[in-house]
Amino acid sequence: MFLNSWRQRRWPVVVTEDSIGLRVLVQSLVIVGILATDVAAETQTSLWAVPLSILGGMWSWYRRRERNLGVKFVLAIGMLVALFAFFGRLVGELNDTRVILAELLIQVQVLHSFDLPTRKDLGYSMAIGLILVGVAGTLSQTLAFAPILLIFLALALPTLMLDYRSRLGLLTPRHSAANQRKNWWRVFRGDMAPKRLGLYSLAILALGMAIFAVMPRFPGYQLQTLPVSSPIQIPEGIDARRIVNPGYPSQNGTEEEGNGGGTSGAKTGPGQMNDTFYYGFNSTMNQNLRGVMKPKLVMRVRSQAEGFWRVLAFDKYTGEGWEISRDDDITVQKPLWSNRFSLPGLTNRSRTQEVIQTYTVVTELPNLIPVLAEPEVLYFPTPEILVDPEGGLRSPVNLADGLTYSVISEVPYRDRTALNGASTKYPQAIKDYYLQVPATVSAKVRPLAEEILQKRLQELLFKAASVGKEALHHLPQDLPNYEKALYLAQYLKQHYARTNQTGDLPFLLPGEDLVEAFLFRWGWGYPDHYATVLTVMLRSLGIPSRLVAGYGPGRFNPFTGYYEVQNTDAYAMTEVYFPEYGWFAFDPLPGHDVEPPSVEDYQPFSVLRQFWRWVAGWLPSPIEGFLTTLVTLVATLIFGFFGWLFGLLLQGWQGLFGFAIVLTALGFCGWLIWTGVRQWLYRLQLRKMPPMKRLYRQMLDTLAAKGYRKGAAVTPFEFVEQLRHGQSGSGGQGTGIDAAAVEEISRAYVRWRYGGEEPDYQVLQQRLRELKASNSVSL
16 A cells, blocks of 8 residues: 555656647647758658658557557667767767757657657647747748748647646546537637637737847857858869869860850950859959849858958959969868867957858859958868968868858958058058059059049038138148048949940950040949959059959848848959058949948847838838838937937936926826726727627626736636635635625626526626626625
8 A cells, every 4th residue: 555655656647638639739830840940951851750750649649548668668769769860960060950959859759759648748749849940940041931930820829728728627528529529619619719819820920020120139149159061071182272163164164263265264355254153253353254144042141240241352453354463372270170260360450340150052152252351260161271362261162052151250340530540651561462553554543543532632621611720720631541542432433333324335445454444435334343443543542452352241131130142242342451450341333332331330220220121122212211201200209309308317406307297297198098098908808709708807807996806717606705705805804795796697607608508688787787886896
């Protein structure tokens, strides 16, 4: 007897869950979670996991009342095998364990589905389905995940409701099969009606989208062990110093670095550019090519801040394009136990912001690694990488479809005041490579650049003179180099934009210089020509600069959180060197900001701003302008009012009392509005209720107002008994009340709610009016 009591305390009796509906819904949640992981991770686990999970659910239903000890031993062995396989894969994928963890969870769930006797076991399966959907959300980079998430939400609501009913014991069959079917029919026509579940789903979805849009993104939440693909073995004989662009075919059909035959690979002279791969990602940039690229998605980027995904830079101007003149590349190797490369950084005085990026390549790219400016740490799957003299990163192999890597960059802030005060004494290494320009070109370009800047200086002198003589003394005799670069870029945008020109851009004449043709013959050019002209202009003025090529930010998808970058987002800008501060980019392309987006534009609520940009892109211009004006006006009024309100605090004691009076008045107005809204919502809710439920709810609210509140876990009959004995909201003291009216309404509600019996509403309404009219509940 002692052993039996000890066993009962040690192993309590298992209460079997008999609800088929709850089991089916839980199994559906798990299947959706498995499918979501497959879609996001691009795996095929569901081909075997879904059928086995369904088979296990059916087995556990038919064997739910058996002990199944032999099966449990087999399941335990299977779980050990799954754990062993997990640790085997974990060794090779230390930097991104999400997929293998999800697969382990799926394997455990498939085994677990063969043993689901209780509601608690079903709860474990529900949690696994939720975890799988969460993992899929972190892996997903497209909107293909959105329909699966909606399906999961649609299934989760009725599952949670049935689970709650199971906790209360309302799903256990008590009487005949006919009564059980009647009970189920009442459930799905009442609390779980499709219309009601649909409204709940829409409300949850809207609330979730609102929270997602306004939730701040703080850099401190990022991990330092970042996603990266599985290790890549480098084939023997690969020259990592050579740039391999698939857009430059050689005469024998193999990939070359751009010196092979074919018009798309022409190193010099007229030619046709490749319509898929950007021609500038090469050791030579021939800007005498013509053509248009067909838009194609090349990569997705998750980044804490928007920016220019830098690829490589050129130092030597050739008259019709650019070349990389040096091959002094530095080989950087990673440790054997990690995919982490520590990159050589530049030491400067600029304040920096750490920005973490993760890149996923979706089409084959050259062996050039796009990164945000000033990369400090790179997580990449090859044993080594190369760093060229211009700060570009090269992989030993091309970036293949599906490759994932991560970068931590120390992006410098663009402090205009500090850069205006930068020295003009340049190191010899800078002057040797970044001031090169043909003498004949400089003789024509330099006078034009000086004339443009002289006009700008005269404008500043005129404005200063209109202010007063004092301002003239503080005006410099010459513009700082930063202002020169800024104004020349702005001048090119405004005076050389394509307006009324017709036809395509002609090729260069034999021996003609690109910059001269742009400025004095064409009057406009292709996007990359603007950066070339600005770079040569600055060099002719003695300002070190170089051409940098990369990808623009791309199109931000507010639902996935990724920047979707296409091949047509690739273009060139000008980088200018400032002693002790480093290189800063200027964008002279018409339609672009002169100062490219960087960490200056990063805000914790940047996702909300990006979401508005995405929405505005779909709206007609008049509607977009109206909404923008309206939001600006409302924001101006709100911030203006609060600015005035807090300005009262600076006006002494009178301001302090005024601030207190206004704050009190605002609180009173807010209370009035909140009270009115609550009453309106209450009346609206009552109108939507069935008559009997509405009457019972009014009775409970009337009693609550008189001090007799019904607890959420108290049944109607228990509440009546509490009223009889004075235990409902009266401090435990007896009330001596007669609760006949309360009992009559409560019994009518129970008969209607659980028995489907229609009461006499006129009599019950009269009893409710008597209850409301009385000063107490005593009858």
